Amino acid sequence: MPSPPQPLPISEHADEIVAAVEANTVVVVIGETGSGKSTQLSQILHRCGYSRRGAIAVTQPRRVAAVSVARRVAQELGVPLGDEVGYAIRFEDRTSERTCIKYLTDGVLLRESLSDPELKQYSVIILDEAHERSLNTDILLGLMKRLIKDRASDLKVLITSATLDGLKVSNFFSGCPVLNIPGTLFPVEKFYSTERPTNYIESSLKTAIDIHVKEPSGDVLIFMTGMDDIDKMVSKLKEKIQNLEEGSCMDALVLPLHGSLPPEQQVRVFAPAPPNCRRFIVATNVAETSLTVDGVVFVIDCGYVKQRQYNPSSGMYSLDVVQISRVQADQRAGRAGRTRPGKCYRLYPISTYQKEFLEATVPEIQRSSLAGSVLYLKSLDLPDINILKFDFLDPPSRPALNGKLESWWQVRLVSRDHGSYGIT
Numbered sequence: 308m309p310s311p312p313q314p315l316p317i318s319e320h321a322d323e324i325v326a327a328v329e330a331n332t333v334v335v336v337i338g339e340t341g342s343g344k345s346t347q348l349s350q351i352l353h354r355c356g357y358s359r360r361g362a363i364a365v366t367q368p369r370r371v372a373a374v375s376v377a378r379r380v381a382q383e384l385g386v387p388l389g390d391e392v393g394y395a396i397r398f399e400d401r402t403s404e405r406t407c408i409k410y411l412t413d414g415v416l417l418r419e420s421l422s423d424p425e426l427k428q429y430s431v432i433i434l435d436e437a438h439e440r441s442l443n444t445d446i447l448l449g450l451m452k453r454l455i456k457d458r459a460s461d462l463k464v465l466i467t468s469a470t471l472d473g474l475k476v477s478n479f480f481s482g483c484p485v486l487n488i489p490g491t492l493f494p495v496e497k498f499y500s501t502e503r504p505t506n507y508i509e510s511s512l513k514t515a516i517d518i519h520v521k522e523p524s525g526d527v528l529i530f531m532t533g534m535d536d537i538d539k540m541v542s543k544l545k546e547k548i549q550n551l552e553e554g555s556c557m558d559a560l561v562l563p564l565h566g567s568l569p570p571e572q573q574v575r576v577f578a579p580a581p582p583n584c585r586r587f588i589v590a591t592n593v594a595e596t597s598l599t600v601d602g603v604v605f606v607i608d609c610g611y612v613k614q615r616q617y618n619p620s621s622g623m624y625s626l627d628v629v630q631i632s633r634v635q636a637d638q639r640a641g642r643a644g645r646t647r648p649g650k651c652y653r654l655y656p657i658s659t660y661q662k663e664f665l666e667a668t669v670p671e672i673q674r675s676s677l678a679g680s681v682l683y684l685k686s687l688d689l690p691d692i693n694i695l696k697f698d699f700l701d702p703p704s705r706p707a708l709n710g711k712l713e714s715w716w717q718v719r720l721v722s723r724d725h726g727s728y729g730i731t
């Protein structure tokens with residue numbers, strides 16, 4: 308039965324965590340990448356008996372993370388996946404009546420709250436990776452705030468993140484405690500470029516080949532921005548490797564990883580590498596959080612991400628390649644150093660990391676149109692929720708909202724009754 312290679316940083320804080328959860332309805336847990344938040348928190352609370360009166364739910368922003376972390380926890384507990392430990396993602400529910408630790412995407416938890424607004428099947432809800440600040444996570448934060456009023460006596464909520472602004476979330480939940488879990492398991496050495504490359508695909512390619520030729524064994528995780536980049540990178544990398552002198556390097560296997568791949572292809576990256584073979588995993592930001600790919604020693608970070616954003620002047624959304632935030636850069640580096648020491652090659656100067664990158668990713672709600680967010684909330688059809696007064700961690704500005712209401716009323720998106728607006 309695999310277990311963590313040595314006590315993870317979070318294990319040393321288990322008593323402190325349990326005491327905080329015992330005494331409070333909501334607890335924020337901030338821990339560095341690889342400290343054990345995703346795989347251990349649920350197990351710590353399970354061991355203390357929290358799963359006796361309801362399951363422990365752990366949300367993940369992405370499907371591949373929900374599946375892989377559930378698989379890992381099932382392995383650590385020595386149980387078949389889908390039994391005591393399971394997962395639920397869109398189109399796939401691998402849980403049973405016996406499931407007491409359930410990993411699920413935040414979208415699935417939102418859907419569950421439609422049929423069961425009090426989410427009664429759960430005794431504990433852990434919102435993991437909250438620093439990603441997706442619209443779904445922000446809506447769940449608001450829903451949790453409401454839920455704890457109704458279920459204060461029998462629900463525990465934990466909000467975990469690598470770098471979330473703990474104080475802000477604590478204030479949102481009336482000053483709940485914030486636990487900081489310092490420490491990582493293995494060091495990750497970081498290397499910076501002297502300048503930004505004009506072509507990050509070519510630069511990543513060169514770095515990958517350099518690693519293959521010069522470095523000892525260890526898999527390489529390469530962050531690209533989207534499917535197009537990944538396809539280009541995969542074919543160029545295969546070609547370059549084929550052209551290397553026969554017998555000069557170990558064998559290589561190049562694997563893509565992105566959200567549109569069918570699940571059976573996504574899980575290929577978790578299978579062990581064949582002997583004397585280096586794997587290159589070329590991924591989008593789906594590999595950025597929660598994933599542990601055993602064997603990854605090297606990370607190549609191009610410093611960009613593809614992000615959907617709203618342009619108020621054109622009234623349109625666009626999918627743009629933008630600089631990542633420092634949080635994202637640290638998450639990417641944190642994919643190495645999980646099962647052994649690692650190296651991260653950042654294809655940007657340290658000054659770019661320190662001065663140009665934003666500290667944290669701009670929350671999705673602030674990159675979305677107001678109408679888009681309200682429509683999304685409306686489409687969820689959450690019972691008894693006044694969408695216009697929904698409690699967001701970063702609420703849309705009131706004047707902006709008021710300015711929109713009149714125009715929304717004209718197209719019947721909202722109703723108006725004696726000057727006050729509601730959702731139709």
Ligand SMILES: Nc1ncnc2c1ncn2[C@@H]1O[C@H](COP(=O)(O)OP(=O)(O)OP(=O)(O)O)[C@@H](O)[C@H]1O
Nearest residue numbers: 340341342343344345346347379596597599601645
């Ligand atoms: N599939 C796996 N194979 C091998 N080791 C694993 C696996 N999953 C987790 N681990 C070990 O457990 C550690 C903690 O992983 P976990 O995902 O719980 O950390 P985390 O704090 O949630 O990290 P992050 O915020 O970066 O996702 C890893 O660093 C690694 O040592």
